[in-house]
Each structure stands twice: as structure tokens, then as C-alpha cells.
Amino acid sequence: MSHSLNEIEAMSKRAARGAGLSWGLAEEAAKGTRWLAGYGYPGPDLLADLLELNDRLPAIDFSPTSLDGLWRAPAGRMSPLIAGAAMSDCAVRMLDGQAITIAEVSQPLLIVPFASGAALRLGQPVAVEWNDVCLTTDGKQLCVQGAKEGVLTTHTSEVRCSAPAQMMAPTKPVMRANVTDACWDRLGAFAHRTYAPATEASRLLGAGAGLNDND
Amino acid sequence: MNTAATHSTTVPLRDPAQVMRLARLGSLHQSRLSFMRILTRRIAREGWTFDRPVFDIDAKGVGHAVLSTHTPDRTYSLVAFAHDLPADMRSDRVIAEAWDCTFTLFDGVPTPDDIARLSKNIPLQEAGRVTGSELSVSRANRSVRLWEHVVSSLAKGQQPDPEKIDAVGYLMRTTAVYGSGKLGAADREMIADRAEFATPFQVEMLSVFLTRAFVRDLVQHMANQRAAGDGKTAAKLDPEIARSMGIGNSTGLGMAPFLLNHPVLFNNWVAARETAIARVRSVETASADEVAVFRDVFDRSLHSVGHWHSEHPIQVKKLAALKADLDALENHITTADLSADYPWNRLYTWAETHLGVDAQECLASLILEPYGALVDDLADHMAADNTPTFRIAGAMTLGKLSEILQDAYGWAVTTDWKQPDNKARAWYVSEEKLEPRLGERFEEPIEDYEQPLAPGLDAATLNQALAHWPKETSVAEFLLRHPEYRHIVRRAQIVGRAPYAEIRDNTISKDVLPIDMLRCKLAFFGAVHFDPRSDRWVRICMYGNAPFPEEIQSRDADLWVYPDGKEV
Numbered sequence: 167m168s169h170s171l172n173e174i175e176a177m178s179k180r181a182a183r184g185a186g187l188s189w190g191l192a193e194e195a196a197k198g199t200r201w202l203a204g205y206g207y208p209g210p211d212l213l214a215d216l217l218e219l220n221d222r223l224p225a226i227d228f229s230p231t232s233l234d235g236l237w238r239a240p241a242g243r244m245s246p247l248i249a250g251a252a253m254s255d256c257a258v259r260m261l262d263g264q265a266i267t268i269a270e271v272s273q274p275l276l277i278v279p280f281a282s283g284a285a286l287r288l289g290q291p292v293a294v295e296w297n298d299v300c301l302t303t304d305g306k307q308l309c310v311q312g313a314k315e316g317v318l319t320t321h322t323s324e325v326r327c328s329a330p331a332q333m334m335a336p337t338k339p340v341m342r343a344n345v346t347d348a349c350w351d352r353l354g355a356f357a358h359r360t361y362a363p364a365t366e367a368s369r370l371l372g373a374g375a376g377l378n379d380n381d
Numbered sequence: 382m383n384t385a386a387t388h389s390t391t392v393p394l395r396d397p398a399q400v401m402r403l404a405r406l407g408s409l410h411q412s413r414l415s416f417m418r419i420l421t422r423r424i425a426r427e428g429w430t431f432d433r434p435v436f437d438i439d440a441k442g443v444g445h446a447v448l449s450t451h452t453p454d455r456t457y458s459l460v461a462f463a464h465d466l467p468a469d470m471r472s473d474r475v476i477a478e479a480w481d482c483t484f485t486l487f488d489g490v491p492t493p494d495d496i497a498r499l500s501k502n503i504p505l506q507e508a509g510r511v512t513g514s515e516l517s518v519s520r521a522n523r524s525v526r527l528w529e530h531v532v533s534s535l536a537k538g539q540q541p542d543p544e545k546i547d548a549v550g551y552l553m554r555t556t557a558v559y560g561s562g563k564l565g566a567a568d569r570e571m572i573a574d575r576a577e578f579a580t581p582f583q584v585e586m587l588s589v590f591l592t593r594a595f596v597r598d599l600v601q602h603m604a605n606q607r608a609a610g611d612g613k614t615a616a617k618l619d620p621e622i623a624r625s626m627g628i629g630n631s632t633g634l635g636m637a638p639f640l641l642n643h644p645v646l647f648n649n650w651v652a653a654r655e656t657a658i659a660r661v662r663s664v665e666t667a668s669a670d671e672v673a674v675f676r677d678v679f680d681r682s683l684h685s686v687g688h689w690h691s692e693h694p695i696q697v698k699k700l701a702a703l704k705a706d707l708d709a710l711e712n713h714i715t716t717a718d719l720s721a722d723y724p725w726n727r728l729y730t731w732a733e734t735h736l737g738v739d740a741q742e743c744l745a746s747l748i749l750e751p752y753g754a755l756v757d758d759l760a761d762h763m764a765a766d767n768t769p770t771f772r773i774a775g776a777m778t779l780g781k782l783s784e785i786l787q788d789a790y791g792w793a794v795t796t797d798w799k800q801p802d803n804k805a806r807a808w809y810v811s812e813e814k815l816e817p818r819l820g821e822r823f824e825e826p827i828e829d830y831e832q833p834l835a836p837g838l839d840a841a842t843l844n845q846a847l848a849h850w851p852k853e854t855s856v857a858e859f860l861l862r863h864p865e866y867r868h869i870v871r872r873a874q875i876v877g878r879a880p881y882a883e884i885r886d887n888t889i890s891k892d893v894l895p896i897d898m899l900r901c902k903l904a905f906f907g908a909v910h911f912d913p914r915s916d917r918w919v920r921i922c923m924y925g926n927a928p929f930p931e932e933i934q935s936r937d938a939d940l941w942v943y944p945d946g947k948e949v
Contacts, residue, residue, distance in 0.1 A: 167510070167565075169565060170513070170567065171562060172563070173562055180810075188868065189833040190865070190870070191864055191867055193871075194771075197771060233858060251773075252857065254773065255773055255774075255776075255855075255856065255860060256775050286768060286772065287772050305768070341513065341568055342513050360810060361812040362809045362812065362820075364813040381525055
């Protein structure tokens with residue numbers, strides 16, 4: 167079904183929160199999912215895969231143990247959301263020619279939206295590479311080199327982020343996205359965990375019924 | 382953040398610590414920079430034209446209509462579906478499932494295929510789906526008190542009773558106007574580069590402007606049909622009476638978190654108005670014409686306040702105080718020398734020491750009126766692109782972050798959050814209709830579902846969490862250990878750059894009034910006559926006294942919000 171990007175962001179935020187991410191990370195996951203969907207990539211599917219993989223597990227297990235040297239997660243696989251957020255936080259390092267290298271990353275494409283944010287902050291394109299794939303973004307457009315299969319890989323041994331990079335054959339985002347009902351349902355199941363069960367009391371009090379509304 | 386805010390003024394912008402309190406935000410008044418007036422000025426300036434290519438509604442009031450407006454570059458069409466709603470199904474609550482009328486603003490002119498598609502979706506509202514060709518989805522219910530009176534009066538060949546009109550102010554009220562991608566509609570990004578949508582909420586304001594014209598046509602149509610059934614001819618609704626009516630609106634809790642969820646946008650709204658106020662307070666001398674404009678709108682706004690009704694105890698009290706203050710202000714203005722230097726600054730400063738916040742804000746809006754040439758450009762600085770500000774600046778030191786916390790959240794850092802009253806409430810989303818609600822933290826099982834809508838508590842918690850870290854440590858290092866603070870660190874960094882981004886007040890205390898947030902947002906829309914129906918939903922009137930589409934070139938397209946006292 168055709169969805170607006172706002173709908174995708176709203177659903178992704180609730181889903182990420184429902185899977186146990188902090189609100190801040192859930193917001194970033196949602197912006198990233200929206201960003202990928204805007205470029206025609208199955209961001210919502212990738213997010214659903216990742217949330218299912220790490221469902222309600224402690225975020226610290228999939229976070230870099232240190233921001234020095236090669237970034238590794240104690241559990242042996244890195245969350246692209248946590249690593250992506252940390253990469254964006256450390257963006258200025260890349261301007262000094264210091265690449266950020268991250269080991270054993272799940273759903274590496276989910277890192278790329280964070281490179282977009284970093285690029286906007288730096289005012290320089292940022293490149294994200296793994297295997298035979300290289301994605302470069304200046305925050306407003308995206309260049310993709312490599313086969314689709316490689317771009318959508320579920321896991322890679324190493325991701326390298328660097329700046330400044332060259333923008334070759336950039337594409338602009340489209341403003342609509344198609345999300346399958348199955349994917350929407352997967353995200354919806356996570357999102358559902360964030361909703362308080364309705365009670366008659368909440369129906370009356372929570373929304374503040376007050377005076378008659380049919381006059 | 383807001384480039385307009387850098388415009389230098391002799392009188393500085395008001396301190397965010399003063400402006401961003403809920404009591405003041407909940408006392409805001411419409412101004413030149415309200416979204417309805419920005420739209421009507423543009424319509425008049427650019428000479429938009431209007432037509433009604435379809436009005437296919439039967440004697441029972443069932444059918445559809447299309448009202449189009451043509452800008453210099455594009456056409457937008459309100460597609461209206463009219464229904465025959467049983468009285469027991471009429472509710473303003475967001476959990477309603479049927480309405481008297483449902484609408485969408487279509488990007489262009491809809492084809493018969495579009496209408497067929499929309500007719501299967503728009504009447505369902507949240508249960509339907511729309512596409513990128515639709516810019517908004519909305520619905521409206523009749524005012525039971527007024528609708529039947531107007532139809533039956535006209536059908537009998539009479540005009541409706543002005544007192545009854547005045548007591549309600551509108552024939553229908555909208556209960557939701559969805560835009561920005563809701564239900565599959567076009568995202569704001571799809572239309573943000575169009576000049577007519579450079580100011581926020583112009584889609585929604587246009588939709589309501591056209592809705593008001595449709596509702597006037599519908600009530601006349603229904604009266605005509607009823608009269609024809611009796612072999613008679615209905616009276617034509619007096620244009621003056623028609624114009625006195627706006628479109629009502631019921632706004633509930635769902636809208637309250639908006640200001641918290643869009644901090645940069647909110648900053649830009651407030652910064653635009655504050656900049657306008659500072660510019661006018663910095664005016665060295667006022668011409669006789671400018672003083673005359675001010676005195677005129679002041680008198681007219683006294684008249685408008687006289688027609689402001691509410692039964693809610695909080696509003697009754699506020700209205701009494703506002704009226705008393707405006708009387709005092711009227712006395713002061715009679716004797717004040719507005720030909721002295723910095724007349725508006727003198728007037729405003731007097732108000733700050735002699736009047737309550739409601740009247741202060743009323744005056745702050747009114748002094749802008751003579752100065753369209755000085756302040757109207759700020760309308761182009763009220764939108765926001767969140768993308769560049771969303772990323773956390775990880776290189777910032779914790780020392781700098783701590784400074785921001787002390788400055789922007791000083792009130793929160795010194796609040797005793799162990800006191801249950803200070804966090805008695807929690808915002809959550811209910812399973813039903815997925816709407817935000819406000820509950821009692823210590824009485825309902827809602828804390829696990831709490832939404833991040835308590836920046837004060839979050840900031841105080843963060844302030845405590847980083848207290849034992851070295852000041853020179855980077856935010857990036859801190860957040861690696863504490864991802865749970867990413868949300869509030871982002872907010873704090875935003876408010877560090879955009880000082881009006883944050884409500885500097887407690888949004889979860891036992892005394893919080895969500896209607897303060899609702900009024901603030903609705904005042905920026907340009908609403909008047911706020912009528913709270915509880916502490917968490919409010920009725921308002923939009924476009925009352927505004928020219929109708931066919932009148933917008935021949936009548937005042939700007940100061941209509943101030944009735945001249947002679948009408949109705």
C-alpha cells in the first residue's frame with residue numbers, strides 16, 4: 167500500500183520504542199527508516215528485521231564498547247541504529263580524515279541515514295562502504311554503487327564511514343513509499359506494545375470528556 | 382535557526398523564561414502573524430479566484446460538492462461530502478465514527494474517478510485511505526442549537542435570530558483537520574516549496590476557509606429544499622449575518638503534544654511573533670495614522686471580547702480579568718501620549734506592570750496591527766526544516782550541555798521531582814484510536830506507556846546523571862553509555878540554538894492545564910473566543926467576520942478578525 171513518509175516515521179518510532187529502544191534512538195530509527203523509504207529502499211522491512219532480531223535485548227550488548235579504534239559490540243553483532251547514532255555523534259572526526267570503522271554490523275543499510283545527518287552537519291558528503299557497496303550522501307541526495315543484493319545484505323563484517331567523499335550520479339528522494347501489509351503488521355505488532363490498554367475510566371478522564379459535545 | 386530573529390531592534394526580544402510559561406502561552410491572542418490572516422492576505426494580494434463546479438446534494442442533504450480556488454499557478458479543490466447523520470451518532474470526540482460532513486482538500490481539480498475513489502474513503506475519515514493528491518482530510522458536525530433554527534427560519538421566509546447566532550457563532554464545527562501525510566495524504570515536503578504553503582498550516586487554513594463557504598451554501602440549500610416542499614420560497618440568508626458566522630472547531634488533547642513534538646517549528650512561530658513585538662516596541666515615533674489604526678483595532682477588539690462566551694469556570698475567571706484589564710487599558714490609552722518617543726514600548730511596559738498576562742498578550746498582538754510593512758515578512762520564517770537540527774552535536778562538552786540545562790531548564794533543575802504533585806500526570810497513547818491522553822501516574826497503570834512529553838523532568842534527570850562526569854567529556858562519549866538520554870540531549874541542544882523551542886513549565890504536574898497548550902497553538906492559527914469545555918478540550922471559532930471567497934477582493938482581507946461593532 168502507498169504510504170506517506172510521515173506515516174512511516176510515526177509507525178517506525180512507535181515500533182522501535184515497542185521493541186525496547188530508548189525514545190531518542192526510536193526517534194532516530196524512525197527518521198532513518200523514513201529517509202530510506204524516501205529513496206525507494208525497504209526501510210520499514212529492514213527495521214522490522216532488526217527489531218525482531220534484537221527484540222527487547224539490552225541495547226548495551228549491541229553498542230560499541232569504545233569509540234576508539236575499530237568499533238565492536240560485546241554481543242558480536244552491532245546494532246546499525248546505535249552505531250549509526252554514535253557515528254553521527256562523532257561526525258567531526260571524519261573531517262580530520264579519520265574514518266570510523268564498525269565491525270560485524272546487522273542491516274548495514276540502516277547506518278546510511280545517519281551518514282546523511284552527519285553530512286548535513288559537516289557540510290560535506292559522507293561515504294558508507296561495506297563489501298562491494300558504497301553509498302554516499304550529502305544529506306540531500308544519495309549515490310549508490312554496488313548491487314542491490316549487497317546493499318540489502320542482512321549482515322556484514324565491516325562498515326567504513328568516511329568524509330569528505332565524492333558524489334557520483336546522485337539521486338533525489340521520492341516522496342511516497344510502498345510498504346507491504348505484512349511489513350506494516352510486523353511493525354504494528356511492536357508499536358502495539360506502546361499503547362496503554364483502554365479502560366472506561368481512561369476513555370472518560372484521559373481525553374477529558376467534560377461538557378456535552380452535541381449542542 | 383530563525384534568521385528573522387537576528388534583525389536588530391532597540392528593544393530586545395522578550396526573555397524565553399518569561400514568554401514560554403504555560404500561563405502566558407495559554408493566554409496568547411491571534412495577531413497579524415496568525416495563519417488564517419496570512420492566508421487571507423495572500424488570497425487578496427494574489428487575486429485568487431473561486432468557483433463551485435459541483436453542488437450535487439439532495440433534499441435530505443446527502444451528496445457532494447466541489448469548491449475550487451485558483452491561485453496564479455495552481456488550483457485547489459475542497460471536495461465536500463454531506464451526510465444524513467442520525468442525532469445519536471453526532472459527537473465531536475475523536476472516537477466518533479460518523480459526521481454531518483466530511484472533506485478533503487484536493488491538489489488540482491478532481492476527475493469523476495477521483496470523486497468516486499474519495500467517496501469511498503473520505504466519509505470514513507481515519508478508517509479510509511487517501512493518496513498524495515489529497516492535502517488534508519477533515520470533518521464537521523452541525524451545531525444542533527443553530528442549524529435547525531437557521532434552516533427553519535429561512536424556510537419560513539425569515540432571517541434567523543441574531544441573538545441565537547451570536548450565542549453560537551457558527552453553523553458547523555470541525556472536529557479534526559488532518560494534513561501532513563495523515564491517512565496517506567501528501568507529506569508536507571511534497572508541497573513545502575510552493576509559495577502559498579511557505580507558512581505552516583496553510584493547507585488546513587485553506588480547507589477551513591472553503592469549508593465555511595460550503596456550509597453557508599449547504600444551509601441555504603437545505604432551507605430552499607424545505608420551503609420548496611411546502612410550496613414556498615425560502616429567504617436568502619442575509620450576507621451580514623452569514624459573514625458574522627465562522628466555523629467552529631473542537632480541539633482535544635490530541636493536539637496538545639504538538640508543540641512539544643515540534644520544538645524547532647514552535648520556536649519559529651514564537652520567535653516570529655516576539656521579533657514582531659520587539660520591532661514595534663522599537664518604533665521611535667508613531668504617525669497619526671498608525672495611532673488611529675491602533676485605536677480602531679483596540680476598540681473593535683473590546684467589542685470582540687464582549688462577544689466571547691464560556692461557561693467553564695477557568696475561562697469565566699480569565700475573561701472577567703481580561704475585561705477588567707482591557708477597561709483599565711482603555712482608560713490608560715485615553716490619557717496616554719502616543720506621540721511621545723517609543724510609544725508602543727511605553728504602552729507595553731505600562732501593561733506589564735499594571736495588567737495580567739492575558740491583557741498583556743492581547744496588547745502585544747494589537748500593537749503589531751499598524752505595522753504590516755514592518756512585521757509581515759516574518760510570516761516567511763515560521764516554517765521549519767527539522768532535518769539539520771535533528772542530529773545531536775556529539776562534540777559538545779558536558780560542561781556546555783550543563784550550561785544549557787541550567788539556563789533553559791533552570792526551573793526544572795530546581796523542582797523537587799520526588800513530590801508526587803510535581804509529576805502527578807503522565808502522557809500516554811491509548812490503544813483506542815491511538816490518541817494521546819493524560820492520566821494520573823499514581824492511580825492508573827500508565828507509567829510503562831509514558832510518552833516523552835515531560836522535558837522538565839527529563840532535563841532534571843539528565844542534569845543529575847551527568848553531574849559526576851568530567852566537564853570536558855564529549856556528549857558522544859556520555860551517550861554511548863547512556864542512550865536513554867538521547868531524546869532530552871537533542872531537545873536541550875535544540876533549545877540552545879532556538880530559545881523559544883521549549884515550554885519552560887511543568888507539563889505533568891497535578892495543576893497542568895492542557896487547554897493552555899491548545900490555546901497557544903490555536904492562537905497561532907488565528908482563532909478567537911476560546912471556550913474550554915474541560916481542562917483538556919476547547920472550542921473556538923475560525924474565520925468569524927471574514928469575507929467569503931466572492932467578497933475577499935471587495936472587503937478587508939486582513940482586519941476582518943476585529944468586528945466593527947455595527948454588524949449583527
